[in-house]
Amino acid sequence: MTQLIRVEDLRVVAGDPGSEVEIVKGVSFALEKGEVLALIGESGSGKTTIALALLGYARRGCRLSGGVVQVGEHDMLALSEKELQGLRGNRVSYIAQSAAAAFNPAKKLLDQVVEGPLIHGLGTRAELEAKAIGLFRDLALPNPERIGRRYPHQVSGGQLQRVMAAMALISDPLLVVLDEPTTALDVTTQIDVLRAFKRVVRERGATAVYVSHDLAVVAQMADQIVVLNGGQILEQSATAPLLKAPAHDYTRSLLAAARPDTRIRPPCGIAEEGPLLTITGLTAGYGNKNLHGMPAIRVLEDIDLTVRRGQAIGVIGESGSGKSTLARVVAGLLTPALGGLTFDGQPLGGSLSERTPEQFRRIQMVFQNADTALNPMHSVATILSRPLKMYFGLKGAALQARIGELLDLVRLPRDMADRRPNELSGGQKQRVNLARALAAKPDLILCDEVTSALDTVVGAAILELLRDLRQQLGVSYLFISHDISTVRALCDDIVVMYSGHKVHAGRRESFAEAPYHPYTDLLIHSVPELRQGWLETCGATSGELPPIGERANLPELCTFLNRCPMRIDGLCNRTAPNRRTLDNGSEILCHRDAADLLVTQRGVTPTSFGAYA
Template identity: 40%
Template sequence: MTITSPPAPPTHTHARTADPLLRVDDLRVRYQAESGAVSALAGVSLQVCRGEVVALVGESGSGKSTLAQSVIGLLGANAEITGGTIAFDGKVIDTRSARALQRLRGARIGFVPQDPGLSLNPVQRVGEQVAEALVVHRLADRKSARGRAVELLAEAGLDRPELREVQYPHELSGGQRQRVLIAAALACAPDLVIADEPTSALDATVARRVLDQLASQIAAKGTAVLLITHDLAVAAERADRIIVLNGGEIVESGPTATVLADPRHPYTKRLLAASPSLAPVGAYRTPKPRDGATPLLAVREVRKRFRAQAGGSVTAVAGVDFELRRGETLSLVGESGSGKSTTARIALRLTDPDSGRVAFDGQELTRLRGARLRVLRKRFQVVYQNPYASLDPRWRVGAIIEEPLRAYGVGDRAARQARIAELLEQVALPADFAQRRPAELSGGQRQRVAIARALALHPDLLVLDEPVSALDASVQAQILELLDRLQSELALSYLFISHDLAVVRRISDHVAVMRHGRIVESGPTAQIFDNPQHEYTRELLSAIPRPAVAKGLP
């Protein structure tokens, strides 16, 4: 086992006090489902002390979020605590009234939920939502709370916080919305912060700033953090202790260095082996030589500005220029709000640029209209970030995959059913999944369905917008292997959008780094990672978590 010695991270330095701030003893939770009772937690015991960061890791369905919701009294109506106790600052809280728990939430226990798209009020300005906890807990009046909200947004890493404060959630990117939630959770300087995947939607530089902000709270006030994450590199760098949860039970726990350097449980070993951030660095993909053939996708000097609801305009894309060849993967990387997704929408003609040109296989998309554009659109498809939101929950999987075939009038019913079976096989799902609904599938299975739907019309290009960021490390590895295989078998081109540089390194032939709507550096993956030329690229790479036990893991 090789142990490296990187610069000391901001945490891992806080001595625990004798009495834990949070204590969970033999907690048992079950859900009532249509098929009967389902156990979510089966006797979980843990403690978090003041000034300590405890990382709770495990795959989707392991019980991590159920534990967090139990602590703050936000379990769903179909959930029931059937045993055990939860104590905060020496007092049992799982038997308290809803009003008593409301006084704790926000004031003494901050919570950062996982999905900013569902957690923010779409008709309320973000500054009002950040200031709400200050007003509710009588720490500020409405006027002073608004000023403090601007400060909190800046501390959470949002640019132009005065503008963001008066914007609505839909005017922000996913990463920007996540930072709003973090600002709201820290508003009252709570004693404990429960952070449920707080950086899964953030790029490396912003994630580092956000986690540094949490670390400064710990240093200044002795704040405790229960960090729920599937990013084991973040857990390795930031946590004092790691608790591994599987099937509602704790299978391993201990000091971070011990768990990562010498894992004992097979499940822990499997998680570590699947993590792209902790896996030993392998060879880069060797890009195919670029000849003089027409690129499959060519984006030339595209520009796009959006009008802000608060007044003025925001430049999203400011002269982007790149090419994507057949069978290649080009990754767009950069901070949230850098223009990656807007660039992809322009490339797909889902958004029209203010100026510039987009050509697909030699045909200029920006000038096509009507039937000619519709025919060409069969050849490029998109796979979105959130597999839970991109599939219609009312439809069965077979109907979801069949939808583009029906929309384009491809084949009769028998031919479409045969194509559905073929696509399910291509994405390694059983044929009987055609009769299931999305609610019956895991996140990874849903993303496989989304990929199958995108492949239905035999496209040449897939635009993959953060396709694995919402997935656990082991499921990420499966989806990336699937994308590799499909690209090899079908000669697909990928425009891959991601903030996860470990994933980008794993899958890309070429990388383009975006900042403030511009590409500041591009080239083969090895060149970008090993010899970055632009200061911003070097900043992105330096922000990748570098835990002391990152090498030599089993």
């Protein structure tokens, strides 16, 4: 094989001249043609900074101060900006974490895919459009001949991520840099995208650098792994031996954090008391209402749910399942069309204006993205002081003392009170986000994907903090996530939602082994495992899933009908299922009984499959 990428003693500094700080400290590695190398580490480890250096690029406030970055015959650190522009999007391509932010919303997808190679003179428009359609097909995009005519907002997140991959690969680059390309995706979508990436990279013999904080994902993609911390390489090895016997303690900590079912100790010593929040027959959605008061787009249908005092309930499902809409209804940010809510035995109004100040205080929400939830112009002290002043009228020394107590609660140093959000790490910002909710002394906290944007180590620390705060304060959680392993590690009960319906609910213990609702089975087998080869076999228990169709949204049929590998023709496509209780106490919305589910989910095809008379 031929060495294609060579990085020697790479150094990057940040800050103003005279006060620069070295953030990448003498990093060296090499990559053969056709190999995939992973850069892995926590936020701030330097992995994205190193990946961008492969394009000869440094972010604002940073400078490539020394070393060698050789891509093919090109010394990226010795080239002028004009020469680098001729290589970027041509010989070196980049796939960003957020496809939604990378596309122009005013241009069609195909126009954006062929724009770069047209600028670089790599072919005629007709030739490049034909090549793009071929890539769409290779990347398993639906309707490859027509999807390019759509605008970015007209395709799903997973489809947009694959279109970005086509944009990166269309120039047949020497090197493709993939920067956390699946972090923001649902676990089921992530599998499709990873499979498409891996197949195309292998088939085309592309050389790639994959940036990630998730070792389980990296295990499916990389030939070798570079472990980074503090801008330095701590360990470098082929993938298999590193996963089996990591040499460095830090690598072992990453491996431990990647096993979510074991990284959090089960809650103990917490007595669940009477009902705190009760939801009955809830239907909600968006858009203009008809004469019967029903919204044009129904997102939630007939939801029943009870949260007891001191209890943590996890709500899981893919994007569009309705889980965040459920949180918005409980928070008073969306008025339900049907159904009722009761909080601590009293009616809970559908909007904030219908709630008492005390109800408003006792239900707080922690949002997914702390970057947008925290005012960048305010200090941490100012952010925390607002609820303390509003709810309790604190001021002066009492206010400052309580701010210090809140920082202690979320395990942040008290001197961080004077910092602004842009001076904090992602995990620190999420702790401030949580401290603001705790300032109100709530009884119920709505946690909406609070760890999904964090790396595995920081996310594990936030989950541990939530567990300890629950034990210390007796607070209840409605914990929303798309990752069943995260929910299973923290919560007592789990509710699985699909297309606005509650399809499975039960105690955490009942999710440890089959039987499950077919959709729950899909979610469980979509969480990457820490072993090579998992990606090629992970669909074995769920089967091939057809695309979601309009029929699945008809209320008189099963909501999961068109994606279910266990559907019974003649029954599932004619009659809506009733709720049934399994032997383990779980409740599912399915025509299948426990015996059928159990046999199928253990890998044996039952004789009852096929047409239903």
